[in-house]
Amino acid sequence: MDTNKDYEKDTVTIGDIAGENTSSITSLDNDARINALTPEEQKKVIWRIDVRLILTLGFMYCASLMDRTNLGIAAVAGMTRDLQLSVGARYSIITLVFFFTYVLLQPPATVVLRKLGPKLFLPGTCLAWGILTLGFGFVHEWHSMIPLRLVLGVLEAGFFPGCAYLLSCWYPRYELQKRNAVFFLIGSMASAFSGVLSYGFMQLNTLGSGKNLGQSYGPTAADPDAPSGRLPGIAGWRWIFIMQGLLTCAVALIGFVTIVDFPENAAKSKGWLNMKFLTQKESDFIVARIQKDRSDAIAAKFNLSAYLRCGADLKVWGFAAIFGLTTTITYAIAFFLPLILRGMGFSVGMSQVLVAPPYVLAAVVMFGMAWAGDKYHIRSPFVIANAVLAIIGLPLLGFASSTGARYFGVFLATTAANANVPCVLTWQANNIRGQWKRALCSATLVGTGGIGGIIGSTVFRSEDAPGYRPGIYCTILAAVLIIVLSLAMDYKFWKANKRADAGGKAIEGLEGFRYTL
Template sequence: MDKVASQWTVETPKTPGGEPPETQNRKIRDDKVANQQGNSELVYEVAKPLGPDPAKLPRASVGVKCLSSPASRPSPDRPGAPLSTYPSENAEEQFGFPYLAWAVLASTEGVRSATYIYLCLSRRSETKTANLTDSSTAIAETRQNTMSPPASEKQGSVENVEDVGQRALDNIDYDEEYSYEEQRKIIHRIDRRLVTMTGLAYCISLMDRTNLSMAAVAGMIKELGLHIGTRYSVIVLIFFVPYVIFQPAMTVITRKLGPTFFLGAIVISWGAILIGMGFTKDWKQMVVCRVLLGILEAGYFPGCVYLLSSWYVRYDVQKRFSVFYLIGCVASALAGILAFGLSKMAGIQGLGGWRWIFIMEGVITGVIGVLTLLLLVDFPDRAHKSWRFLSEKECAFIVRRINRDRSDADNEPFTLRRFLTPALDPKIWGFAMIFLCTTTVTYAIAYFLPIILQEGMGYSVGASQCLVAPPFVFAGIVMFASAWVGDKYRVRGVLVVINSIMCLIGLPILGFHSNNAVRYFGVFLATGGANANIPAIMAYQANNVRGQWTRALSSATLVGFGGIGGIISSLVFRSQDAPGYRPGMWTTIGSNILILIIVAAMSVWFRICNKQADRGQRIIEGSANFRYTI
């Protein structure tokens, strides 16, 4: 045995002091074998160093917790709280779950001179032998790693530090109450209820805020005199002013009152506003309706982003965001066809076709609002109260799962300071700027594509409304493929870059080519890349923040800046620039270039922070486990 390994003793708390290490190790092995045979007795070992006081040693690298002394070990009931004594014989009851890996690695003069490793393994007789074998293998590997320093350390190097945080991520699906198959069933139930319901209401939200362009080509512009000056652009823009301003407050209200009642109520309310838009007499009344619609819709999208990110672990979330937004894309794809059908009601009760678009879609919105009141679920810590959803035991499993991933499932009391402090973090604004640049493109396509198809490419009213659908179908395919790759390979920023490049290829083709068929092909690329980036950026942000109120603020700023993107698109796509819309085209191209720059800068910074955390020089987001997703 080399010089370093000879400094160690291994002992179990049940072993009387004074026994040689060989005897103690043999007893550990005997207990492990008994455990494999179905014995539920608690088996654990503690490796303690000889030599200097570890509290006086420098911190080197992070295991599951980055700590500098035994006194700062995690509490059994609250992560991060101190535990001043070694684990007792009732450790299983203390910690409340059968497996806890806890490590502190300290280094001096390039050699691992002090290591505390606590492994608590408990298996009941009904636990599968395969799981026990895996756990026993983990003991052997840990003992070997503890007793024998890696080759790189023998050479005085700190490279190849073991990423215990990554191993913890790989074990997220381990739970003491539910098997893997049972966990999947619970999560799929959540998918069917939560993702479907939020997506359906968002589908209506997106349809309601973008049906303006459909009504415009169906006669609204002429009847309300919106062709005069910049009236149409003002009506588009005015929605986003309250939409941006009210989002932070609405997100806090969503958390305090609960999404079931609050989000359901605002969906019903904006349905009523939409019906009112169908009876407006002049453009000023339309402006008032759009302001009220902006206030009400300010609470829905950020509330959904916050709610969805609270239910899923980091590498499950992009597929859910994609399905959520994909349902919205279905709305965008079908909105034109639906508007075309509703416009054929022109003359009924003496109302124009564009008025029936608003009235009938308002009625549909009200029905969806009632369903939202009945079926939308609360946050995980309160979801057992939701009608015919999960039991309290199943909700507790979700909370445990989220805490294993990032330790932020528990509700934190609201204070203004706690809510606003994350605003000092530059990455919050980096994510918001990326989202702003993306929504500048998506809103431009949503509000002006039918007009570009009609005035710029010469299609009829019906054709321009129906030709909106195929690009959004393509966008849905790109979106879900991107999400599948992102969750499987645990990448985020890379996908944002790829989608932006696709959009950068499509926009010049749409804006500057002379052939209409080729320009329409550019619509596919621009629509696909821009819309696929919406859930990709939402997941990018959700993966790299931690804490309930940090998540609430970041969701509000993200979607709020997205609203600013809508303001920008309505200002740069002006009626007087038709049919080419050159200022708008150059703005959207520049937005995608800015996305590439910001993502590149953030990726470099995240990589630096992760490497520093691996060396024990930094704790990210208040957790030694946490690593940024690049």
Template sequence: MLEDVERTPTKTSYDQDYESEFTEQEQKKIIHRIDRRLVVTVGVLYCISLMDRTNLSAASVAGMTRELKLALPFPAGSTVSRYSVVTLVFFTTYIFFQPPSTVLIRKLGPRLHLSVITTAWGAVMIGMGFVKNWQDLAGLRVVLGILEAGFFPSCVYLLSTWYTRFDVGKRYSVFYMLGSLASACAGILAYGLMQLGGKPSSCAAPPCPGHAGLTGWRWIFIIEGALTCALGLGSYFALVDFPDMAHKSWKFLNEREAKFIIARVDRDRGDAKPQPFSASKFFRAGLDIKIWGYAMIFFNTTSVTYALAYFLPIILNEKMKFSVAASQCLVAPPYALAAIVMYATGWAGDKYRIRGPIIIFNMLLCLIGLPIMGFHKKASVQYFGVFLTTAGANSNIPAAMSYQANNIRGQWKRAFCSATLVGFGGIGGIAGGLVFRAQDAPNYRPGIYACIACCILSIIIVGLLTLKFQRSNSKAERGDVELEYDDEDDQRGFRYTI
């Protein structure tokens, strides 16, 4: 399992009371039990979430674009296709409904909140398999955005409440790594599901109905939606609550073990104990400029990851001239590499207590991979560029999450930061859905340039934040200032992680 239990030298009497009950080995067993129950459960749910969110590209090459006429411009004469509209409308509600979700999860609890929205969006996915026109598909994508808006920021927030600052990097990596597994397997699964539709050789002209008179791309939505509903119902029992209520979760920690976790996190950063909701505290966090820096890093990263998620099968098919079957299946290997890089960088970040250099490393991978992917003439070499770009961009998601989690303090500031981070990630999804335009096919040069610009901007932002953090830490060491200090906090001595 995920080794190490982060230790810091300073303890309060509250910490001593609960930590002295457990030996070091027992403490590790408690942490590993949380890893198995919490990280794996939210990771599996995120796996199905990402699969449901990004299976449009798989359905597109499986016949959806032809059957629903998604390649036509909307409105007529514009440069935006119906496919881009269907992709983008999801993010209009996905961005808007994220801030209230981080408040709702505290009010309702993670088990009820996450299990209900997961089951509901699974039902919407099933409905997408029965649409008659592209307008119906776009409408369901709007509803899907409302439901999925609450998932990712809630998971980021929930995980941050359970782990210390230098334990959370690996956990975020495993959480997102399971999402990468979805991206790796989605194309292969989609290719299998589309076989439920009719084969072109068996009918006069496509679209060719198959089982129950439905074409293959429809079965992608129906089967994956049914799987989501099943996981959503089961997640009510598998998910756990926040640490202060964890002893009430089904077959999980007892009350003394839960208090040990609260004491451990509180010793690390002084914000483990729940606070009543305060709108002023929640929105006052928006005055902290570094929160918007984290959000911009996440925007830059998701612009690249969503562009790959939505268009990689299409690029493999149109630009690199792979067959439909090969395009679906060749999506998998780059995401497998991304999972390895993701965990390795998460481990290194926790072990050496660094965050910014990890982001820079990931962006450099993208800056090497994107020109190879976009400008080399051989398809095999271009595909190597896909490996580097996919690994760097996807590994930067948990890296950016860890960067912000380490450098803020306070329950409602953490909630606000999670919402803005993922909200800007949603805006990145809009950008990612627009950068590879149909009129730029098959080379997609403007999209490549846009992704390169995003990577360079992330490096610049990390550099500026590093200078700010070093200056602030130096002032704190001299005793000139207390960092991230609230009058209600009982802990001083906070330092930013470079």
């Protein structure tokens, strides 16, 4: 058989798909674009995509997480004293303001991503916020942090929803969670090892010149006998921002070379040594897989009113609420865990280093759930299981009397919050059709996640140290609400699937499409 002739004769082109309104999920079962590659060739293409796409996005997200959550690490490294952040709610304010611009700009940012393309938008914004992060290392007054954090929110607004949207464009529904998990796992390693990395950067505090950048030290409530004075050179906490900013810029520059475009443009996209990423046949194969899975491979022409009307679907906000409740816990731990560990009696160095082990466990659990979720086509049971794990871990963290029990609670709470992120991302992506609808959903999901960040950054207050009970109560409530909302969504999806099985209304306008529970 001459597969190339068959391919030329029988294939449906990308241009044809852009205008079609496929009414049945089974209409492309024998698509010549899929059969044009042997099974071995298909595996090699998918592996090539995995390595290039997921690793690039993962390391850029790693930089993103470090740059938005390094305040807690810098705070215990001397920033609190130098900028007098312990006065009133100053620390909570500079943590909070990031999310104002971060949340507001999510929906337009995903539209800009689609128009400009990920090859320019994602590394471009990454480079910009890397340069901005450098500026944090040269701040002299606490209120100067406020405009910097606002601009950081502007620059990072489109990154995470853009990554989630781009990944969903490349993979069928039941191959997505493992990829989401690896992407988020690489990023969450920033939270795991940024404490260790930052402790190393702190050791640079004897380098540099300029007394105005020196780190002051003296008696504190935790260490009333400490001598007063000023270290020479640039303070250690400033090096945290400077070095992490430089790392971000380096990752962004690599991203300009390695990031990939949307599947339909992959045959035109050049990267490594100016070579095409995929051939036209390989690009059409990827598009055909998505078309077979959910018939929305190519974006229709943008229409603002149609884009906004996608928000009338209640499940969009159900997923957004679940994600926001999840990130309430995630951000609270990311911002305040070093301070909580410091309050347990650990030294500055140990409170930074001990951040890592819970995130390592979270990574293992995260990938295990992703593997099982893709294999058995289930999502919500893992979302609910993580919420239950948080309900067990958070009271241990907040109320246990021994340090060992509290630290064990850190493991459970950190694992539950972080493992749930790819679970919710994939559950949402599995139950949404249409390019622009998924773009809006990614924006609302991550935008509401930013609201979770606002809550997480305010419920743990300095005056509540060392127990932080209001914050513990709030995060426990968030975990309970995750369970309630997930069960409600499951009931809605179960009813819709049952109705479709009986010949009723097609789900998401596509015959054969079923919700994933």
